[in-house]
Amino acid sequence: MTHWEDFYNTHLPPADFEDNRSLLKEFCERHNKLQNRIVLVTSGGTTVPLEHNTVRFVDNFSAGTRGSASAEYFLDHDYAVIFMHRHKSLEPFTRHFTGQQFFDMLDIADNSQSSTIAIKPDSVDVFAPVLAKYKIARETQMILYVNFTSVVDYMWLLRAACECLAAFDERAVLYLAAAVSDFYIPEDMMPTHKMQSGDGAPTISLQLVPKMLAPLASLWVPHAFVVSFKLETDENLLIVKARDSLNKYKHKLVIANVLQTRKHRVVFVTPTDSYELHLSREQALQGLEIEEPIVADVVQKHGDFISSAEQRQ
Amino acid sequence: MTHWEDFYNTHLPPADFEDNRSLLKEFCERHNKLQNRIVLVTSGGTTVPLEHNTVRFVDNFSAGTRGSASAEYFLDHDYAVIFMHRHKSLEPFTRHFTGQQFFDMLDIADNSQSSTIAIKPDSVDVFAPVLAKYKIARETQMILYVNFTSVVDYMWLLRAACECLAAFDERAVLYLAAAVSDFYIPEDMMPTHKMQSGDGAPTISLQLVPKMLAPLASLWVPHAFVVSFKLETDENLLIVKARDSLNKYKHKLVIANVLQTRKHRVVFVTPTDSYELHLSREQALQGLEIEEPIVADVVQKHGDFISSAEQRQ
Numbered sequence: 299m300t301h302w303e304d305f306y307n308t309h310l311p312p313a314d315f316e317d318n319r320s321l322l323k324e325f326c327e328r329h330n331k332l333q334n335r336i337v338l339v340t341s342g343g344t345t346v347p348l349e350h351n352t353v354r355f356v357d358n359f360s361a362g363t364r365g366s367a368s369a370e371y372f373l374d375h376d377y378a379v380i381f382m383h384r385h386k387s388l389e390p391f392t393r394h395f396t397g398q399q400f401f402d403m404l405d406i407a408d409n410s411q412s413s414t415i416a417i418k419p420d421s422v423d424v425f426a427p428v429l430a431k432y433k434i435a436r437e438t439q440m441i442l443y444v445n446f447t448s449v450v451d452y453m454w455l456l457r458a459a460c461e462c463l464a465a466f467d468e469r470a471v472l473y474l475a476a477a478v479s480d481f482y483i484p485e486d487m488m489p490t491h492k493m494q495s496g497d498g499a500p501t502i503s504l505q506l507v508p509k510m511l512a513p514l515a516s517l518w519v520p521h522a523f524v525v526s527f528k529l530e531t532d533e534n535l536l537i538v539k540a541r542d543s544l545n546k547y548k549h550k551l552v553i554a555n556v557l558q559t560r561k562h563r564v565v566f567v568t569p570t571d572s573y574e575l576h577l578s579r580e581q582a583l584q585g586l587e588i589e590e591p592i593v594a595d596v597v598q599k600h601g602d603f604i605s606s607a608e609q610r611q
Numbered sequence: 612m613t614h615w616e617d618f619y620n621t622h623l624p625p626a627d628f629e630d631n632r633s634l635l636k637e638f639c640e641r642h643n644k645l646q647n648r649i650v651l652v653t654s655g656g657t658t659v660p661l662e663h664n665t666v667r668f669v670d671n672f673s674a675g676t677r678g679s680a681s682a683e684y685f686l687d688h689d690y691a692v693i694f695m696h697r698h699k700s701l702e703p704f705t706r707h708f709t710g711q712q713f714f715d716m717l718d719i720a721d722n723s724q725s726s727t728i729a730i731k732p733d734s735v736d737v738f739a740p741v742l743a744k745y746k747i748a749r750e751t752q753m754i755l756y757v758n759f760t761s762v763v764d765y766m767w768l769l770r771a772a773c774e775c776l777a778a779f780d781e782r783a784v785l786y787l788a789a790a791v792s793d794f795y796i797p798e799d800m801m802p803t804h805k806m807q808s809g810d811g812a813p814t815i816s817l818q819l820v821p822k823m824l825a826p827l828a829s830l831w832v833p834h835a836f837v838v839s840f841k842l843e844t845d846e847n848l849l850i851v852k853a854r855d856s857l858n859k860y861k862h863k864l865v866i867a868n869v870l871q872t873r874k875h876r877v878v879f880v881t882p883t884d885s886y887e888l889h890l891s892r893e894q895a896l897q898g899l900e901i902e903e904p905i906v907a908d909v910v911q912k913h914g915d916f917i918s919s920a921e922q923r924q
Contacts, residue, residue, distance in 0.1 A: 351844035392710025415730040480808035495793035502815040531664035
């Protein structure tokens with residue numbers, strides 16, 4: 299496996315990197331002055347291009363549901379939120395409605411002077427609270443949106459965010475919900491042009507992506523409350539792999555879930571403990587999202603973590 | 612390469628296949644009775660799962676811009692439109708606005724009884740014509756939306772659509788703008804669970820997907836006006852590959868484009884001719900989309916094609 303420093307040495311930052319770095323810096327400095335708690339929520343999957351002029355890529359299954367829902371709940375708990383997400387994946391607030399659902403909620407009224415377009419009265423009750431929360435988050439500048447596409451973009455943004463978050467010490471949470479590729483094709487092994495089907499069936503050789511959780515937890519934000527996620531399709535691997543990860547990277551919490559049941563069941567694995575958190579059938583039918591209790595639990599743990607750090611001082 | 616019949620024999624149809632087939636049948640029968648012209652627009656990329664419980668997949672770069680824009684212009688020309696698109700890719704009309712753009716166009720007004728939410732007056736001029744066209748297309752039932760994710764889903768839907776379109780003879784256009792994978796992993800060569808990074812760097816062996824344009828043009832819709840697309844990153848391959856395709860499949864038109872310039876330049880390649888269609892800098896700045904002249908040209912050719920078929924009878 300490539301060492302993490304070599305990864306940055308051999309892969310250039312994305313074109314919009316300096317712009318995003320400035321945004322991150324400004325956002326973090328402002329909220330640090332205000333002594334706010336802050337969370338970096340990563341969300342959605344990363345791509346691995348198979349060609350320089352990218353026509354094909356390997357992607358990781360993730361619509362961004364977990365991350366975008368969690369970002370809303372962190373805002374409810376008065377956290378400043380850096381929402382670092384896959385371009386075009388689900389976003390907080392807007393995630394509740396598709397494009398056609400928006401259009402179908404709208405009525406056009408024409409009078410002699412001009413047209414007006416309004417949300418149909420029977421949709422206002424559903425829509426108004428979501429829109430109001432979106433507007434408050436924007437106006438109070440409690441949320442910053444930054445986005446990535448490839449795993450290389452993601453790595454550069456992640457490190458830049460950590461550089462800004464380090465100043466928060468224990469007040470920062472890293473909530474790493476993005477589905478980051480374990481594998482990639484290094485720059486120098488990638489063909490320039492689209493692979494041609496006339497050349498026959500290709501074989502793609504992938505390399506392991508370095509595990510950034512190692513430098514992140516030990517070097518970049520050593521005082522932060524770091525939460526990672528594990529998605530498996532095999533129930534039997536879940537706890538073992540979560541425990542391995544905690545042993546290796548010495549962070550605070552792994553939230554483990556199985557692909558097929560992830561919307562109503564997760565397992566919290568800490569260095570000393572593991573327990574399940576799930577939605578009952580009634581709760582699910584009432585529209586409760588599992589991200590609400592997940593975030594409440596993380597916020598509780600984070601509060602305890604800050605208190606015990608203060609007591610040590 | 613697998614023969615196309617073997618592909619259908621070894622890959623099951625997607626779960627929602629029968630529902631979509633009923634929708635296609637009803638839509639086509641209605642418009643055939645009305646003697647309407649009809650177009651099947653395919654749009655967006657297909658995925659190739661790397662695991663049965665899909666965490667990872669190979670994807671084809673395509674947001675669905677070409678297909679979703681073209682569908683709007685075909686509606687302008689009074690075609691009935693089957694919009695067969697990648698799940699969550701761009702759709703006609705809603706494509707003009709992202710979720711945040713929608714939210715930012717809206718104002719909430721509270722009075723004593725209730726809230727009202729309306730589009731801000733300065734956004735109405737931009738939004739009203741798009742919304743009006745969307746509503747007319749829905750109310751007159753001139754558009755049917757069906758969607759796919761994997762290349763297998765796509766193949767099943769494509770054949771089902773053709774079965775319904777055959778009855779239109781020359782009145783049907785197939786406008787195959789989707790970016791369909793050339794490669795896939797057959798069912799029986801796919802691992803069940805998520806590939807583990809602990810097992811080292813994997814090698815993925817892909818197989819060629821059978822070229823469905825062959826049975827489509829010669830057997831499924833032999834009388835229709837079939838248009839295929841070619842996307843290359845290497846300019847030098849463009850015309851040669853388009854011409855090869857026409858020689859092999861005997862269809863009517865290839866619209867060829869280079870990845871980097873596809874938004875303002877395409878090449879129309881027919882069995883006897885090839886010519887360029889491009890937007891000038893001023894046209895692009897005025898917001899003209901190249902899909903407008905592309906569709907106008909296809910509609911013109913399709914009209915000529917119908918006339919010459921009538922003269923033969």
